[in-house]
Amino acid sequence: MNRAKIRAIVQKEFADARKNKMIIITMALIPTLLVAMVLGTAFFMLNVESAGEASMDQDDLSIIPPQLQGQEPMHAVLIMLNDQYMFYFLLIPMMLPVYIAAYSIIGEKETKSLEPLLATPISTWELLIGKSLAATIPAVILTWLSFIVLIIGGYLIMPEPVFLAMIRPVWVVGMLLLSPLLALLSVFSGVIVSSRMNDPRAAQQVTGIFVIPIIALSLVVLAGKIFLSVWMVLLAAIIALAVDCVVLYFAVKLFKRETILTNWK
Amino acid sequence: MIKAERLTKRFDGNLAVHDLTLNVERGEVFAFLGPNGAGKTTTVRLLAALIAPTEGQAWVNGYQIGQDNINVRRSVGILTEAPGLYERLNAVQNLTLYAKLYEVDDVSGQLEKYLRLLGLWERRDEPVGGFSKGMKQKLAIARALLHEPPLLFLDEPTAALDPEAARTVRDFIGEIKEAGRTIFLCTHNLDEAERLADRVGVIKQRLIQVDSPANLHRSLYGRRVVIQLANITDPVRAAVNDLPFVKEMEQVDNALFISLDNPEEQNPILVERIVTAGGAVQFVNELSHSLEDIYFTLIEEEDQESLS
Numbered sequence: 275m276n277r278a279k280i281r282a283i284v285q286k287e288f289a290d291a292r293k294n295k296m297i298i299i300t301m302a303l304i305p306t307l308l309v310a311m312v313l314g315t316a317f318f319m320l321n322v323e324s325a326g327e328a329s330m331d332q333d334d335l336s337i338i339p340p341q342l343q344g345q346e347p348m349h350a351v352l353i354m355l356n357d358q359y360m361f362y363f364l365l366i367p368m369m370l371p372v373y374i375a376a377y378s379i380i381g382e383k384e385t386k387s388l389e390p391l392l393a394t395p396i397s398t399w400e401l402l403i404g405k406s407l408a409a410t411i412p413a414v415i416l417t418w419l420s421f422i423v424l425i426i427g428g429y430l431i432m433p434e435p436v437f438l439a440m441i442r443p444v445w446v447v448g449m450l451l452l453s454p455l456l457a458l459l460s461v462f463s464g465v466i467v468s469s470r471m472n473d474p475r476a477a478q479q480v481t482g483i484f485v486i487p488i489i490a491l492s493l494v495v496l497a498g499k500i501f502l503s504v505w506m507v508l509l510a511a512i513i514a515l516a517v518d519c520v521v522l523y524f525a526v527k528l529f530k531r532e533t534i535l536t537n538w539k
Numbered sequence: 540m541i542k543a544e545r546l547t548k549r550f551d552g553n554l555a556v557h558d559l560t561l562n563v564e565r566g567e568v569f570a571f572l573g574p575n576g577a578g579k580t581t582t583v584r585l586l587a588a589l590i591a592p593t594e595g596q597a598w599v600n601g602y603q604i605g606q607d608n609i610n611v612r613r614s615v616g617i618l619t620e621a622p623g624l625y626e627r628l629n630a631v632q633n634l635t636l637y638a639k640l641y642e643v644d645d646v647s648g649q650l651e652k653y654l655r656l657l658g659l660w661e662r663r664d665e666p667v668g669g670f671s672k673g674m675k676q677k678l679a680i681a682r683a684l685l686h687e688p689p690l691l692f693l694d695e696p697t698a699a700l701d702p703e704a705a706r707t708v709r710d711f712i713g714e715i716k717e718a719g720r721t722i723f724l725c726t727h728n729l730d731e732a733e734r735l736a737d738r739v740g741v742i743k744q745r746l747i748q749v750d751s752p753a754n755l756h757r758s759l760y761g762r763r764v765v766i767q768l769a770n771i772t773d774p775v776r777a778a779v780n781d782l783p784f785v786k787e788m789e790q791v792d793n794a795l796f797i798s799l800d801n802p803e804e805q806n807p808i809l810v811e812r813i814v815t816a817g818g819a820v821q822f823v824n825e826l827s828h829s830l831e832d833i834y835f836t837l838i839e840e841e842d843q844e845s846l847s
Contacts, residue, residue: 282639286625286632293627293666386621390682393587394640395613532590536550 275403279396283404284411287378291412301370301412305420308366312359313427316352320431345435352432353439357502360445361489363421367413367457375409375461376468379534389535398526406461406522414454421449448507455514462521469529540565540690540721541586546595548581555581559595561740565689568722570736572729572834577743579725580620583692586723587617600690613641616683617692622675626668630659630678633667634685641686653681657711673704680711690721697728709735733830741837752830761786763826764802766795766810769819778816782809796826 291297342350382388391401428437541563548556556578563569573579584590586599588608597604600614624633631650638646654660657677667675676696683691696712697705709731716722716735726732732739738751768775771793779788779795784805787798799805802825810820 276642278642279640282636286628286636289632290625290627385623385626386619387623387625389589389619389621390617390623390637390679391640393589393612393615393617393619394637395609395642396640397609535584535589 275397276400279400280404280407283396283401284408287405287408288412291374291408297374301374301416304370305366305416308359308362309420309424309427312356312424313431315355315359316428316432316436319348319352320433349433349435352436356428356436356440358493360440360448363417363424364448364453364456365489366417366420367410367453368460370413370416371409371457372460372464374413375406376464378405378409379465379468380471383534392531392535398529398531402462402465402522402525402529406458406465406525409461409464410454410457413457417453417457418449443504444502444507447504447511451511452507452514455511455518458518459514459521462518462525465525466521466528469525469534540567541569541597541599541723543586543597544595546582546585546597547593548578548585548590549593556585556742559742563721563723563738565721566719567737568716568724568735570732570739571723571725571742572727572732572739573742574838575727579742580694582742583617583694583723583725587615587692588612613686614688615690615692616686616688618676618679618683618694618696620694620698622679624667624675624678624682627666629666630654630663630670633678634682637682638685643686649685649687653684657681658707671704673700673707676700676704676708677711680708684715688720690723691715692723692725694725695727696724697726697731705731729829729831729834739830741834743838743841752833761798762800762802763796763798764806764809765822765824765826766797766813766820767822767824768793768795768813769821771795772817774816775813775818778812778818779809782812785809 338345338347338350338354342353345353379388382391425437425441428440432440541561543559543561546556546559546561547554559578559582571579571582581590585592585604586597588599588604588611591605599611602610602614604611625636631654634650634654635646638649643649650663651660654663657680659674659678659681662670662674667678670678680693680696683693693712697708700708705728712722712724712735722735724732724735733752736752771790776788776790776795779785779797782805784799784801785797786800789796797809799809806823810823813820
């Protein structure tokens with residue numbers, strides 16, 4: 275594996291993406307909206323009295339998990355809400371890069387630049403890893419940046435216990451470790467789809483397969499059935515890493531240069 | 540440089556290239572001619588290790604196709620039918636990617652060399668999307684040459700170019716030829732092939748014939764001279780027919796079309812006999828056929844053979 279070739283692919287993809295303002299705007303939009311939603315919800319609940327009162331009936335209190343029983347009810351509800359939003363932060367790097375990854379292969383075919391590229395002495399591993407990294411890196415950086423903005427915003431507007439819950443190790447480890455691995459999972463699956471189909475939108479739909487279990491888990495957390503621990507996140511990261519390796523292997527095996535060159539019109 | 544033995548390629552049972560046996564020597568310009576769908580691009584893709592043969596084997600620069608594909612790709616440059624450039628990137632960014640993929644040592648030096656050589660240096664920082672077709676084609680040629688490959692595949696290098704751009708590209712190919720590089724040229728442009736190629740191969744799924752244009756001409760038509768006379772009389776006709784080396788004679792108005800094996804030695808004797816028989820010789824020319832005539836003759840023969 276030649277790292278210089280992988281780097282060359284990544285640099286080219288970055289240069290190309292920088293010239294495409296639509297991609298940059300689309301990528302920045304979702305994290306920005308999510309940060310605004312989390313902070314806006316907290317601000318609304320803390321500052322509009324009727325909203326706080328309305329949410330504090332007995333049914334709500336009954337779903338608070340034992341780990342949060344010592345907290346004020348409002349704080350406990352906010353922590354649970356924020357925990358659910360954190361899952362959406364984990365989904366950002368899954369949603370953002372898949373279209374870019376898929377289009378980076380399908381687009382090459384459409385513009386007829388794939389043939390000269392495949393005629394170079396680059397291996398399929400190098401090509402797909404380069405393309406995947408180029409799609410993953412900006413998505414992960416954007417996720418991390420939005421997480422930092424969220425923490426700064428949380429520090430400014432949230433009560434201390436809620437803020438401390440936001441930066442507890444489970445989410446820091448989740449953001450640093452799990453989000454890149456989930457992004458890669460999404461990108462590799464997008465690459466598989468793009469090597470079999472001509473439409474990058476198909477790759478986005480396939481990513482839904484991986485998004486659904488995470489949304490389901492977030493609902494379980496919101497219902498107070500599970501309170502996430504660092505060990506659970508680490509276990510999830512190990513599983514994600516293993517699945518990443520398997521999906522990448524299949525992405526390379528299913529990337530048939532000849533079929534892509536001769537059958538795609 | 541290129542050695543192909545019984546190379547065959549089928550796509551879902553459809554024969555694209557059949558039983559291709561071919562040798563291309565170092566420093567040679569080999570033109571590959573054939574109608575659309577004849578298998579020219581498929582042959583280039585096979586020899587550039589982009590697709591695998593169904594049957595047969597081939598070696599390019601000593602590396603076997605299918606066994607050592609990375610080295611095959613490293614040792615050839617390819618200009619594909621479409622330039623396939625990244626239109627949002629500038630010329631330097633386009634070439635830098637390929638220089639790195641081909642592991643070129645002096646990236647900036649090679650970039651400058653070919654951008655200057657092809658007259659693109661001043662436009663190097665502009666997005667390629669704004670280039671004319673000719674400029675894009677020149678940039679694609681530069682991309683194929685960056686790593687100084689000994690063998691270059693050029694697939695329709697002047698197709699879709701205006702005459703001026705086509706001429707610039709053709710002149711540059713001539714310069715590459717002078718530099719001693721081996722060129723495998725796929726083209727529809729028979730005039731281009733005639734000007735540039737040392738040998739031509741005519742393909743229509745199978746390779747119909749390979750030789751230099753002169754030898755193909757000789758094998759198809761023999762050598763014919765045209766002798767223009769003031770008038771043609773019976774004694775003149777008889778004098779020509781009596782010569783043992785005259786293979787065939789045809790009269791059109793006051794011109795005699797005569798097939799000979801060796802006009803350089805036989806023309807003086809022929810002219811002397813005609814003059815002795817009372818003929819007034821005005822002009823003597825060798826009749827030549829263009830590569831276009833040769834091409835169509837071969838393709839028609841192939842079509843008739845296929846039908847029969």
